Amino acid sequence: MVPHFLTALTGPLLDVERKLLDTTPRIERWFRLEWQEHTPPFYCSVDLRNAGFKLAPVDTNLYPGGFNNLSPEALPLAVQAAMAAIEKYCPDARHLLLIPENHTRNTFYLQNVQRIQAVLRQTGLAVRLGSLNPEITAPTSLELPDGQSLLLEPLVRRGARVGLADFDPCAVLLNNDLSAGIPDILRGLQGQVLLPPLHAGWAVRRKSQHFEAYNDVAKRFGKLLDVDPWLVNPYFARCGQVDFQAREGEQCLADSVDATLKRVRAKYREYKIDATPFVIVKADAGTYGMGIMSVKDAAEVQNLNRRQRNKMAVVKEGLEVSEVIIQEGVPTIETVDNGTAEPVVYMIDKYVIGGFYRVHGERGIDENLNAPGSRFVPLPFAASCNLPDSAGSPECAPNRFYAYGVVARLALLAASLELERTDPDPSRFG
């Protein structure tokens, strides 16, 4: 189950990992204090890339859809963390409404929903599924591979509350990232807790705002540990007015790619890293690995052919891309069964509950792995993330996983800051 690491690592990252292990109590106390000031999202998954010389988050998902990929060991941790979360948001809750994505034919996704439902049930909630899908006009049973089934029901709005025909929940948990926009039926809810809040959806959220918040978190963390924040932080830039079809905004894109590559090159020189820097160009809003390019030179974004432009122009739900983030590419040195791999860490509330590797057999170490053909290898991450072996060397698996848990929680903390800063109703955070 434990993946083979391509190489015995040396250089700066080992220094950071050694430091994480040696200063665990200080790090954990720092998180403990941060969580007194900031509220973590209900749940979150973070894609990490381990370059050997740096370890950084590259994507932070506030509607994690891979609970089915977690190993069984992760489930008790998930239940325990969900108990803590529910207790905070609605301590006397009896009913929770879970709103999944609309793709009802994706069996893997449905198993994810089943997992979330099972975890929440164990926290003392009756959990039912409400669908935003206009095709669901009556209760609809969906078969699962294990012979069980999921019952999707149409949402019903009553005054300032949303629910089902015979179900008035205290809390509403979205597992739908609202790429298609904020549905009216969810606007202006009162007396119900909506998790995560509407502005966490891709209709409002921007990756660049997340990584701006992450910048601040990484800086403070770097100060705490006396390390260069770049070792856990990818550089990024942003272009706000891009129209791939009309070829508008190409100059901003080229300039930003160039500027970011220059900054990365300087760091590579500083750390004597013998590799070619690259950046990832992707939609500032959106998910699902669509609209993503790996670029090594500014010229590449100025000469996109029609196929490339089409690919970049839209992401999920036909959402048009006009805002773009240019993010320092972090190569991965990890492989699982000869496939290129990157770790995905799952959290509920402020707790790391597990993770898995996303593995792609046909992609390179400098490419996006969230693409058709990828598979998932569950890992008993959690055991390792919470309990490093302080006597072992940094590259031994439990220690590496502890480091992953720390960096993933930095991104989680950044998500908290991001949601505070972008909240249209800041009174919420008092």
Place this chain on the structure above:
Amino acid sequence: MVPHFLTALTGPLLDVERKLLDTTPRIERWFRLEWQEHTPPFYCSVDLRNAGFKLAPVDTNLYPGGFNNLSPEALPLAVQAAMAAIEKYCPDARHLLLIPENHTRNTFYLQNVQRIQAVLRQTGLAVRLGSLNPEITAPTSLELPDGQSLLLEPLVRRGARVGLADFDPCAVLLNNDLSAGIPDILRGLQGQVLLPPLHAGWAVRRKSQHFEAYNDVAKRFGKLLDVDPWLVNPYFARCGQVDFQAREGEQCLADSVDATLKRVRAKYREYKIDATPFVIVKADAGTYGMGIMSVKDAAEVQNLNRRQRNKMAVVKEGLEVSEVIIQEGVPTIETVDNGTAEPVVYMIDKYVIGGFYRVHGERGIDENLNAPGSRFVPLPFAASCNLPDSAGSPECAPNRFYAYGVVARLALLAASLELERTDPDPSRFG
């Protein structure tokens, strides 16, 4: 790892277990609400006995000493639960003082201390060990089997605070049950959190007070589930003035044994249980399985020979027994590797974090297993306690373990009530 269950169980217990599984959300919500009213002890272990026809706690330990017997899977759960607990008691804590038992030559016990220290370290605390042992007058290093070591240091009192020479902790965690009495150095602490409070120690605590509180919890739980509380509750009685050496109080003992056996016999008839009722006679204060008798007839306690009287007269630390609890004996139907077995469930804060089986090859199903010759079989309890398989039958292992987790938490809740009721300073619970 999963123990063999002697028999495919039928009868009342299966009914209860089925009910526990079917009403999981209701049970978990009930616990959630209870924990809003009551504060769980920092940690707790509960000995359970599964008779097939009933499942009940027989001992609740507020200074659990077997963390070393838990499987590695339990550790991340322990860390997560300890994080939640520390956050509650002293959110900005940096230093914690752990006070272990005095038996410094018991390697198993020292490994337990090492485990607790490792878990707490992961919550962001610097943890050091302070000893009540008068022989520890200077920092003393104790070797552990894994080559690591524990550093025991003498306690230092400064005003209303206790610590070490160069260590002023925010919190003091006792893993010493104070059988020898409350030491002056721990009295009247101010500005420090002492966990658990002094009156949880055996100098003050009485088993009968615990089981009185458990009575109330079992009654309410029975009402919640519409089941006979006896199915999770052992009857008990108490004699306050017993002197085994002077043969005083024998009549109270005989009468209580008789009365308790009568009540149990009536229940056995009601449920058509074909077995001979027995009671366990043990010290009302104290631990470690000393001073324990299994009795089937009142006459047995009236004709104790000198050896038996000597055995009953003192428990740990030479504490004299004068108060006695007479508890309904719950036979165990569980075996592990042909040894008689009983489950021990571990909790931190309000969370089940794991457990193990206490196994004894030479003891019968109606005898105390906490005796020389017992061994421990760790079980991946937690996975099962929190996540029952609602499709499986009650006697399948995960479901049984969920039931164990529920009943153990009933005892945990009873311990909370008990500590509230016996608190010399009730303002603590507002």
